[in-house]
Amino acid sequence: MLALCGIAALGTLLFDTVIYKSQVPTLQPLAMSAIKPAAPNTENAALEQTIESTQPPEPEFVFNRDASVTADPVDSGKGVPFVEVPEIDSLIDLSDVPVAAFTNPAPLTAARPEHANDYRREPSQILVKIEKGDSLFGVLTKHGLDQHEIANLTNKPLVGKYLTNLRPGDEIELDFDGSHRLTGLTREINLEKTLYITRAADNQFNTELGEQPLEKQIQVVEFKLDSSLSVDGAAAGLSESMIMELYSIFQWTVDFNREVRIGDQVTVLHESFIKNGKKVKNGNILAAEYRASDTTYSAYRHVRNGQRTYFDADGQSLKKQFLRNPIKARITSRFNPARKHPILNTTRPHKGVDYGAPTGTSISAAGDGRVVFMGTKGSYGKAVEIQHSDRYTTLYAHLSRFPKKLKKGSRVSQGQIIGYVGQTGTATGPNLHYEFRVDGLHYDPQKAKLPGSSPLEKSELIVFKQNIEPLRAQLASLRADSETLAMR
Ligand SMILES: [Zn+2]
Numbered sequence: 286m287l288a289l290c291g292i293a294a295l296g297t298l299l300f301d302t303v304i305y306k307s308q309v310p311t312l313q314p315l316a317m318s319a320i321k322p323a324a325p326n327t328e329n330a331a332l333e334q335t336i337e338s339t340q341p342p343e344p345e346f347v348f349n350r351d352a353s354v355t356a357d358p359v360d361s362g363k364g365v366p367f368v369e370v371p372e373i374d375s376l377i378d379l380s381d382v383p384v385a386a387f388t389n390p391a392p393l394t395a396a397r398p399e400h401a402n403d404y405r406r407e408p409s410q411i412l413v414k415i416e417k418g419d420s421l422f423g424v425l426t427k428h429g430l431d432q433h434e435i436a437n438l439t440n441k442p443l444v445g446k447y448l449t450n451l452r453p454g455d456e457i458e459l460d461f462d463g464s465h466r467l468t469g470l471t472r473e474i475n476l477e478k479t480l481y482i483t484r485a486a487d488n489q490f491n492t493e494l495g496e497q498p499l500e501k502q503i504q505v506v507e508f509k510l511d512s513s514l515s516v517d518g519a520a521a522g523l524s525e526s527m528i529m530e531l532y533s534i535f536q537w538t539v540d541f542n543r544e545v546r547i548g549d550q551v552t553v554l555h556e557s558f559i560k561n562g563k564k565v566k567n568g569n570i571l572a573a574e575y576r577a578s579d580t581t582y583s584a585y586r587h588v589r590n591g592q593r594t595y596f597d598a599d600g601q602s603l604k605k606q607f608l609r610n611p612i613k614a615r616i617t618s619r620f621n622p623a624r625k626h627p628i629l630n631t632t633r634p635h636k637g638v639d640y641g642a643p644t645g646t647s648i649s650a651a652g653d654g655r656v657v658f659m660g661t662k663g664s665y666g667k668a669v670e671i672q673h674s675d676r677y678t679t680l681y682a683h684l685s686r687f688p689k690k691l692k693k694g695s696r697v698s699q700g701q702i703i704g705y706v707g708q709t710g711t712a713t714g715p716n717l718h719y720e721f722r723v724d725g726l727h728y729d730p731q732k733a734k735l736p737g738s739s740p741l742e743k744s745e746l747i748v749f750k751q752n753i754e755p756l757r758a759q760l761a762s763l764r765a766d767s768e769t770l771a772m773r
Contacts, residue, residue, distance in 0.1 A: 508551055535582060604738045619638055656697060
């Protein structure tokens with residue numbers, strides 16, 4: 286069910302993109318984040334109309350205009366010493382000025398004298414910022430409401446639900462008429478919900494909840510690798526969590542642990558949520574492309590069994606049964622079956638990969654499996670060994686400690702924390718020694734061919750391909766544009 290929901294949601298979103306692409310077939314700018322205008326969403330438009338109609342009408346206030354600001358534009362030169370400027374006169378064409386402007390000049394003394402300059406008599410709007418210790422009752426009392434009115438207002442169910450839980454920093458907008466009588470109260474509950482309270486003709490308060498779903502758009506971020514995915518991604522406008530997501534999407538296909546691949550191109554299509562024309566938050570990465578000089582890897586988001594996974598355009602999972610690196614850290618010593626001992630000059634193979642990291646850095650299970658060893662083991666120090674299937678085992682050594690709930694026999698899933706970096710056993714500094722074995726033989730976890738996760742089933746694949754088509758087309762068009770630019 287969850288998977289179906291995911292597909293449906295993606296489908297709706299993709300539909301927007303299709304329309305967008307056909308409407309704006311312009312070149313995409315390179316190396317910048319650009320918010321794409323979304324196609325009009327009929328559903329949203331209908332909802333917006335509903336909201337508009339539920340919003341309180343503009344109060345009809347009589348503004349007490351200061352007479353001195355009103356001037357007759359035509360006669361403004363009266364009384365000023367005449368200076369002959371024929372050139373300017375000839376430039377002014379009065380033929381379009383409405384006749385009314387001549388026959389009905391704005392009165393110079395419109396305001397009644399007793400109210401002139403009496404700003405207290407004007408309707409006002411006050412934005413109240415809730416401070417520590419403030420309550421709704423306190424705020425309303427402070428702004429002149431009597432107990433009877435406050436009771437009238439606070440016994441409304443919506444008020445009880447959405448106005449009594451005020452926290453410091455919250456804002457309430459209060460509207461008053463010229464007699465400083467409360468005519469309205471507005472509170473933005475969250476990005477999508479606003480509470481409106483208005484005084485009706487019968488003097489009672491009406492409460493209404495306005496719901497305004499955020500407008501979802503697809504944002505394009507493109508950048509070239511110059512120093513690292515983190516640095517360049519952040520400079521291009523990606524949030525930290527989106528950068529981590531990118532690392533995790535491409536962890537099996539791109540070795541970010543090796544030296545930076547300068548010049549490689551990254552393209553990200555992600556959701557962004559718009560309110561009143563402004564981006565208010567980021568959403569999921571829907572598609573991403575990593576382009577090296579010789580290969581291009583693309584990834585499309587798909588929800589399967591309630592879990593989001595990224596697949597390539599053919600429906601093959603980018604995810605493998607094992608993580609390349611069970612820790613986010615730098616490799617300090619690689620797998621080397623012929624390593625010479627620096628002092629003894631004898632062959633001392635290094636049967637794993639070492640990652641240098643501060644003590645306490647968390648270590649993840651490389652794949653789903655079961656803990657078959659947890660304890661201290663000679664030069665390994667504190668270590669965990671996981672059996673993944675009949676053929677695969679992984680080992681994590683020199684740990685400082687284990688997670689509290691983990692024990693021998695525990696089932697673990699890929700990415701789950703199974704220990705913390707330490708310096709136990711034979712280790713010159715805090716590091717993780719990681720081993721990957723197939724049928725009992727050690728392999729380089731950086732290079733070993735990893736078993737893939739199961740690809741999409743036929744029926745799911747059809748839906749997946751339909752859903753990703755607009756994203757695939759957009760990525761292809763962006764790629765073509767940047768290649769054209771590169772050739773110039
Ligand atoms: Zn080692």
